[in-house]
Amino acid sequence: MMTAPAPEMTTETDPAMTPLLDLSDVTIALRQNDRKMVTGVSLSVMPREVFGIVGESGSGKTLFTRTVFGLHEDTYLAGGTVRFNGRALPLNGYRRAIKKMLGKEIGYIPQDPYSSLNPSMRVGRQLTEALYLSKGYPMRSQKAQDAAVALLAEVGIPEPELAFRQYPDQFSGGMRQRIVIAIALSQDPELMIADEPTTALDAFTQRRIMDLILERSRTRGLAVLLISHNLELLRQSVDRLGVLYGGQLLNVAATADIGAREIHPYTQALFDCVPGRDKRLADIASIPGEPVGAGFGTTGCAFAGRCAFAQDICRSAPLVTNTDRGTGFSACVLGKGARHG
Amino acid sequence: MTYILQRIAFSLLSLFVLVLISFLLSHIVPGDPAYVAAGPNAGAEKIAEIRAEMGLDKPVATQFFIYLGDVLRGDFGTSWFTHQPILQDIAQELPPSLELVLVAMVINLVVSLPVGLLTARFNGSRFDDLVRLVSIAGAGLPIFWTAILLQQKVAADWKLFPVAGRLSFEHRRFEGQTGFTLLDSLMQGRLDVFFDALAHLMLPAFALALLFTAVGVRITRTSMISEFKKDYVTLARAKGASEGRVMFRHVFPNGATPALTVFGMQFGWMLGTTVLVEEIFGRPGIGRYAVKAVTQSDIHGVVAVVFVVGLFFLVANLVVDLLLYAINPRKHLEG
Ligand SMILES: Nc1ncnc2c1ncn2[C@@H]1O[C@H](COP(=O)(O)OP(=O)(O)OP(=O)(O)O)[C@@H](O)[C@H]1O
Ligand code: SF4
Ligand SMILES: [Mg+2]
Numbered sequence: 296m297m298t299a300p301a302p303e304m305t306t307e308t309d310p311a312m313t314p315l316l317d318l319s320d321v322t323i324a325l326r327q328n329d330r331k332m333v334t335g336v337s338l339s340v341m342p343r344e345v346f347g348i349v350g351e352s353g354s355g356k357t358l359f360t361r362t363v364f365g366l367h368e369d370t371y372l373a374g375g376t377v378r379f380n381g382r383a384l385p386l387n388g389y390r391r392a393i394k395k396m397l398g399k400e401i402g403y404i405p406q407d408p409y410s411s412l413n414p415s416m417r418v419g420r421q422l423t424e425a426l427y428l429s430k431g432y433p434m435r436s437q438k439a440q441d442a443a444v445a446l447l448a449e450v451g452i453p454e455p456e457l458a459f460r461q462y463p464d465q466f467s468g469g470m471r472q473r474i475v476i477a478i479a480l481s482q483d484p485e486l487m488i489a490d491e492p493t494t495a496l497d498a499f500t501q502r503r504i505m506d507l508i509l510e511r512s513r514t515r516g517l518a519v520l521l522i523s524h525n526l527e528l529l530r531q532s533v534d535r536l537g538v539l540y541g542g543q544l545l546n547v548a549a550t551a552d553i554g555a556r557e558i559h560p561y562t563q564a565l566f567d568c569v570p571g572r573d574k575r576l577a578d579i580a581s582i583p584g585e586p587v588g589a590g591f592g593t594t595g596c597a598f599a600g601r602c603a604f605a606q607d608i609c610r611s612a613p614l615v616t617n618t619d620r621g622t623g624f625s626a627c628v629l630g631k632g633a634r635h636g
Numbered sequence: 637m638t639y640i641l642q643r644i645a646f647s648l649l650s651l652f653v654l655v656l657i658s659f660l661l662s663h664i665v666p667g668d669p670a671y672v673a674a675g676p677n678a679g680a681e682k683i684a685e686i687r688a689e690m691g692l693d694k695p696v697a698t699q700f701f702i703y704l705g706d707v708l709r710g711d712f713g714t715s716w717f718t719h720q721p722i723l724q725d726i727a728q729e730l731p732p733s734l735e736l737v738l739v740a741m742v743i744n745l746v747v748s749l750p751v752g753l754l755t756a757r758f759n760g761s762r763f764d765d766l767v768r769l770v771s772i773a774g775a776g777l778p779i780f781w782t783a784i785l786l787q788q789k790v791a792a793d794w795k796l797f798p799v800a801g802r803l804s805f806e807h808r809r810f811e812g813q814t815g816f817t818l819l820d821s822l823m824q825g826r827l828d829v830f831f832d833a834l835a836h837l838m839l840p841a842f843a844l845a846l847l848f849t850a851v852g853v854r855i856t857r858t859s860m861i862s863e864f865k866k867d868y869v870t871l872a873r874a875k876g877a878s879e880g881r882v883m884f885r886h887v888f889p890n891g892a893t894p895a896l897t898v899f900g901m902q903f904g905w906m907l908g909t910t911v912l913v914e915e916i917f918g919r920p921g922i923g924r925y926a927v928k929a930v931t932q933s934d935i936h937g938v939v940a941v942v943f944v945v946g947l948f949f950l951v952a953n954l955v956v957d958l959l960l961y962a963i964n965p966r967k968h969l970e971g
Binding site for chain 1: 866867868870871872873874875876877885886889890893963964
């Protein structure tokens with residue numbers, strides 16, 4: 296199959312490479328009642344790639360990422376395969392296996408900087424703890440302290456020596472998110488996951504934090520998995536983009552393709568309702584109909600209830616599954632947005 | 637620093653209110669104190685004389701300030717049944733009660749904090765259900781009932797602990813400087829007395845602690861659960877911290893803060909509750925003293941006990957708040 300990779304991708308990724316993170320047919324269920332919340336997700340993140348996941352509120356972004364990275368208490372991986380650097384993790388005891396990689400190969404940035412730092416622990420200690428856990432630096436050692444101060448400087452904290460001794464509530468939201476980023480960077484991960492890292496911040500700070508994440512990860516050569524409900528923000532930031540809806544991954548597209556060629560109907564609809572863009576669907580500021588949340592529990596395409604192209608077959612036929620690596624795909628049963636050479 | 641000053645000012649204000657309440661109790665409630673003080677056979681002249689002597693003919697406000705001065709000097713008057721200054725009675729009766737409360741408080745903390753933390757961590761597990769059941773039962777049992785049951789079963793039937801009293805017969809002449817038998821016996825190197833006193837304390841302290849511990853476990857659990865839900869716990873796990881590190885280094889210090897405030901209040905409540913336990917286990921203490929004062933209609937004795945318990949309540953809360961401030965000064969800036 297011929298593909299037309301986006302300009303960034305030709306330099307950043309190569310389909311023949313081993314993906315850093317490779318999910319195939321991943322299904323996630325609730326521990327409590329085995330309800331399937333996320334079904335059949337296949338995607339891969341290449342080394343050094345910035346991969347976005349976009350989805351409306353309730354689509355399962357947090358549930359999905361926290362489960363895949365062993366940080367969700369109430370869910371489990373009910374099916375599929377997760378590979379990291381080519382090595383498959385066992386489905387039984389998955390959480391234990393992935394947890395061993397946390398703070399080493401994998402770093403995580405939670406959504407809300409106001410609650411993601413321990414309020415009663417000094418900033419410096421939260422950093423030296425991270426250094427201790429990933430590199431074994433003794434927490435009170437000069438080496439750990441110097442490294443922590445250097446990291447605070449690296450993420451743009453003014454007066455890093457002072458910040459080292461301060462408590463989190465002495466910082467603004469943007470500064471706190473910088474500290475959280477410093478913590479994630481301190482552990483030298485290969486993959487950094489950021490779940491809505493800027494949603495709690497004002498628009499100006501959002502851009503600066505996003506730039507910091509992108510710039511630091513590029514310099515350090517990390518791959519980033521960036522999660523957001525904001526398509527515009529992701530379009531400006533990522534190489535490729537996965538679209539999550541009702542717990543299904545409907546589309547993976549190169550950012551450059553969005554708005555430039557036919558893409559999955561849901562992604563197109565999301566793109567069309569970005570405010571300030573001339574809309575092909577006149578006067579529609581949002582997609583009609585109620586969004587379907589993760590775990591909605593029907594077969595077929597989750598978007599069928601709102602899709603302008605929907606036919607009966609959409610509600611019964613299995614979705615198209617993603618088989619290619621490092622390119623893109625559309626799950627549309629009718630083949631809309633599929634790449635045909 | 638402003639926080640400390642504010643906190644102390646608040647305590648002083650509360651103290652003033654406490655004095656006001658005890659003034660009202662001792663001067664307004666008993667009807668005519670001069671009449672009571674004069675005894676049943678006194679004539680009107682005698683009563684008027686006593687009234688003047690007690691300052692009762694002065695305006696209420698003046699009386700209050702005289703009373704305030706007396707209380708600040710520690711002058712609560714003279715007891716009608718011990719014929720000693722009430723302050724001296726209290727000084728004698730307080731140590732055994734404080735000893736009881738402190739041991740009960742240790743039991744409370746040693747059980748509540750770890751059990752609260754673990755039930756929060758394993759929220760919804762069988763262990764959590766079991767603890768919930770036990771604490772609801774514990775909170776529902778009346779203290780006097782627990783005390784009698786323990787005395788009958790554990791002490792009288794099983795003979796595991798002494799039935800009553802503060803010390804065994806052979807140690808009855810033991811004397812110490814502080815009045816705290818546990819402390820005095822250690823200072824004198826009398827381990828036999830120490831363990832004897834401790835054995836006498838166990839059942840009363842347990843009976844007193846049960847209700848408070850049941851509440852303490854629930855409060856700690858609630859507070860810890862809300863901490864476990866916060867993102868800093870997720871971040872700590874994402875950093876690769878073990879569950880033990882997450883629980884003890886991250887969740888516990890934050891979750892213990894609101895719980896400690898409740899424990900501070902419990903200290904005062906416990907002191908006010910010793911009466912039941914002291915009666916049943918025949919221990920000296922301010923609880924028993926209060927009962928005697930009530931039965932002897934010694935209003936000043938009763939008021940003094942109320943005042944002292946209130947004072948300890950204030951002090952315990954102040955100490956806890958200052959302690960929390962010392963642990964983490966920043967937290968208090970937000971409000
Ligand atoms: N522990 C849980 N138990 C049961 N249902 C859950 C649990 N966590 C999440 N859900 C449900 O899963 C769905 C997806 O939630 P999730 O938090 O992943 O959404 P999201 O895409 O991250 O949304 P947002 O943009 O609001 O963060 C929601 O309907 C939510 O109610
Ligand atoms: S499968 Fe059907 S309903 Fe779903 S996006 Fe395609 S056309 Fe629309
Ligand atoms: Mg979310």
